[in-house]
Amino acid sequence: MLSEERRNQILEIINHDKIIKIKDITKRFNVSIATVRRDLDILQEQLYIKRVYGGAIPVTPSGTEPLYFTREMENRAEKIAIGKAAAEMVVEGDTIYLDIGTTTQEVGRNLKKMNNITVITSSLTIMTELANSNVTVYSLGGKIRPHELSMSGSIAIHSLEQFCVQKAFIGAAGVTFDEGISDFNYEEAQVRLTAIKRAKQAILVVDSTKFGNNAFARTCSLDYFHTIVTDINVPKKYIDGINDRKINLVTVQPAGGIETS
Template identity: 35%
Template sequence: MYQEERMQLIMDHLTNSGRISIEEICNNFEVSRDTARRDLIKLEEQDLIVRTRGGALLPSPIQEFKNYKDRLVIVSDEKKQIGKLAAALVRKGDRIILDSSTTVQACAEFLHADPCTVITNSINSADSLSEKDSIHIRLLGGILHKEHRYVYGASVIEALSNYYVEKAFIGVGGVTKDGLSSDDEEGKVKRKMMEQAEMVIVLADHSKFGRNYFYRFADWSKVDVIITDQLPSASMMDFFEKHQVEVLVPETNEDQEVL
């Protein structure tokens, strides 16, 4: 089978299921892992997929939109890769919650689902999304944190009680086996956001692992997926498997080391 034919069949599979693993490509087409990776690299170069460590996702449809304003918050390349992969999980018509973390802000910048509805307490994310005509924004109202440009407080938590969404994207200050932690006011809002979602997706770069922040706002029973920039330790991977938390890592380096 020619590579072009195999790549088309891979895209057909992604259209039906939204994701594919290296193992599925090897088994379905009787090719080596190296051949499967080369197919995915070529598809990624054509902007048709988003590669993950171990496979690929079908990205949400991309549309033309106006140039963004200069961002008020600059995020690292690692957070951008996490945000790009997170945005690929959003499907057409989804209703989602985005919290106020900078990693989740990166998800907002890559979000192209047409259409979708976003509920957020982040001024920066709302500003970014305002450039995208097909994305409907519900900006929550409350006490403004001037330095970090998000709103919090009882009115935000009360407003969230009225929304039910398919996915919530949550950033963290710290990740340990005991749970997720952050500042207390942020954490109270994050906890409520997680309660209102069918699927909870945590975004955390490798520097957040092993850190305990001031306020623990959730345990792992509330989390469905975690997206990070490096594979966690073997012990942490075993922990995630035990708690049925799916781990997604952007495929940016074939030789990534575990934490």
């Protein structure tokens, strides 16, 4: 089989299944891992796909919200490291809010062995993560977004207004100095803003690819945040701007190293 023909078939699979793993390509086409990586690099250069941990996904049009399971595969190592560093900010006795999203889910995964903490969330995946732990979990309720595995809307906002929160761990689809943080969904942006206002400390947890992008619905300016946790690939202008705004910045290496400024 010619390499171009193989890449065309790989692209068809990705567009149909929405994701493909490197190990599956090697088995299907009987080629080496190095060959598969070259194929995926070429398809990414041609803007057909986006490389993710262990495979690839189709390119999502600008302004369109990617599926949850697709986002979960993106920048996986960075999100794991961010989640671990953010979870270390939680202490016994805390009541915290965990936002929806794949990065905040990693925060939740690192809280399962803790005692005497309370988590408030509208994320179905985080509730599942913490269901068999000693963590007390409160669900906000509201309208279920099945593809996002979350709840939003006026019911979620009203429920959140009944709680006092020490720390709110917040995700975002985009982060810029001009617009602050933003999201693909307006209702979820409003739930997020309510959580930020109810918390003594708002902590933004996002990987570096979110910086420089604006999504559909603006949530708030960066001045609302006490701390930002991201990975070491955050652009320098954002490091400088965050420091100028006197916001605590924690940067992590995918292997788990932490730097603060």
